[in-house]
Amino acid sequence: MDYALGVFLFALGIAVTIALHEAGHMVAARSFGMRVRRYFIGFGPTLWSTTRGHTEYGLKAIPFGGFCDIAGMTALDPYTEDEKPYLMVDRPAWQRIAVMLAGVFVNIVLAMAIIFGVALVWGLPSTSTQQVPAVVAETMCTPATIADAKADGGAGRCEGDGPAADSGLQVGDTVTSVNGVAVEDFPEMVEQLDIVGADAADAGASVGDRVTVPATVDRDGSTVTLDLQVEVVERETQSGGSTLTGAIGMRIDNPNAELVQYNPITAVGGTVDYSWYIVKETAKALVDLPQRYWPVVESIFGGDRSNDSPVSVVGASRAGGELIEHDQWMAFLLLLANLNFFLAAFNLVPLPPMDGGHAVIVLYEKIRDWFRRRRGLEPGGPADYTRLLPVTYAITAILLVFGVTVMVADVVNPVRLF
Template sequence: MDYALGVILFAAGIAVTIALHEAGHMAAARAFGMRVRRYFIGFGPTLWSTKKGHTEYGLKAVPFGGFCDIAGMTALDPYTEDEKPYLMVDRPAWQRIAVMLAGVAVNIVLGIAIIFGVALTWGLPPTKTVPVPAVVAETMCAPVTVADARANDGAGSCDGQGPAADSGLRAGDTVTSVDGTGVTDFSSMAEVLGKIGSDAASRGVAVGDRVTVPATVERDGRPVTVDLQVEVVQRLDEAGREVSTGAIGVRADNPNTRLIHYSVPGAVGGSLAYSGHVVAQTAQALVDLPSRYWPVVESIFGGQRAEDSPVSVVGASRAGGELVEHDQWMAFLLLLANLNFFLAAFNLVPLPPMDGGHAVVVVYEKIRDWFRRRRGLAPGGPADYTRLLPVTYVVGAVLLVFGLTVMVADVVNPVRLF
């Protein structure tokens, strides 16, 4: 029930995000005296519509987008004599660019507003990752098989107090060396333990058995030598294959998971800083998007789906369902904020039919007219969009294929958070 609620809520959040994006275009267009013909959420057959003034509002059958139809958006658009005084193409360049980027601005403001609310309610994760010290925060048992590790919604299933506790490790101990190798942080300790586990076969040790190696820890400011028991366990590597590794059953105190709490004034700066961090990550993800396509295709046919794989609205809604199911409302809202930043960045791509592509055409017109004036020529008028139609069709086709591929992958092999 909670999962279904989360899916519905996140899908609703996506719909609201799209609606507000298009509302940004509509509000800006009207502010500059342009005529908005249609404001629709979705594509395909019309499910419902109503007309108020000169604008038709409605919902369409495929809720994966939306559009705001402004009279005379390009020189190719037909128009009536009644619409002629309100054409977008006849407005100053800065107004046309403002209308094209208004939807992007709405998404950025909405993303920051969501993060601001999270900052005040829960706090925000740190934006800079630091090494996790090899300090034992807690000892516990270690699940042996992959199935054991996945049991209980990822909490794991195992018995006993665990290898670390059996070896005499205590909370607060700082591990400084394992099997003769110096340890500087939790990652380097895990690397040494992994090698011990992967070499288990050569040591004549089976999965589920333990290997005892010398280790040193710092306890109360003094070095202490322990006989560390390392349990040989199975885990999945990055390619999704089962491999043997070593585990001792400890939890680290990870400073990267500690939330930063804010006052109301502090939340303003904190939200802007965190939003900048998300924008940088989003931009990098957008650059990497083409290289991630083929792994998505492979996942449809049984390949391992990467945790950072691109997802469609279907996958994002499923992720929202999982987060609500596990009572992760803060992560739910941050995911929705991420979606707004991604939508903003995606629409800034300087290719038609994206908003950024239309804005670039207007900039081109201004640069072209500047050169024409220097040559004593009159302005060249609106750009000839017929020359851009092949680019528009190709980009549209690529986006359609990519979107459908990711959507299929989200159904047959979804990204799972838990």
């Protein structure tokens, strides 16, 4: 029940985000005296609509987007004589750019408002990029199978002191090498344990068996050599299957996992800092998006789906369902804020049919006209969009294929957070 509620709430959040994005275009256009013909949420067949003034408002059957139809957005748009005084294409360049970027502005403001609220209620995760050393905070047993790991509500079921304690690891030790390979932080240690466990499984070891490999730890400034026992365990993969890997049963104290607390005044700076962190990560994700496409295709046919795999609105809603199912309301809201930043960044891509593409065309017109004036010529008028149609169609087709692929993957092999 909680999962279904989470899916519904996140899907609703996406719909509200889209509605507010398009409302940003509409409000900006009207403030500059442009005429808004249609304001719709969704695509495809119309489910409901009503007309007020010169604008038709409505909902369409496919709730994965929306649009705001402004009279005369380009020189190619047909218009009536009644609309001629209100055409967007005849407005000053700065007004046209403001209208095209108004939706992006709304997404940014909405994301920062969500983050500000999270900062006040819970605090915000640290944006520090410091390494997390493999310092032993606690030793424990490790569940052998997937069923054991999921037992007791995810707390796990196992017995004994665990391989780490049996190997002589002590609280405060810092693991510096595993099986002859130096490790600088906890993720590198986990990577080496995975390799040890997988190699042991390939050699015939079964779940629950232990293999011993050399390891070194830093203990009070001195290097101590240990015979590290690594237990072969079964763990779930992103594709829903299982794999054999290595585990030793230890917990670390992750300083990056601690929430930074804020009051209403300091939350302003905290919101800006965390928002800038998300913007940088979003930019990296957009740059890497093309090379992530093929792994998504492979995941449809049984390959593993990585945690940082691109997701559609379907996958994002499923993630929202998992977060609510595990009572992770803070993470749910931050995911919605991330979505808003992604939509803002995506729409800023300077290619049609994105908002950024339309804004760049307006800038091109201004730069072109500046050069024309330098040559004693009249302004060139609106750009010829017919020359851009092949580019627009190609990019639209690419986005459609990418979106459908990711959506299929989100159905048959979704990203799992827990």
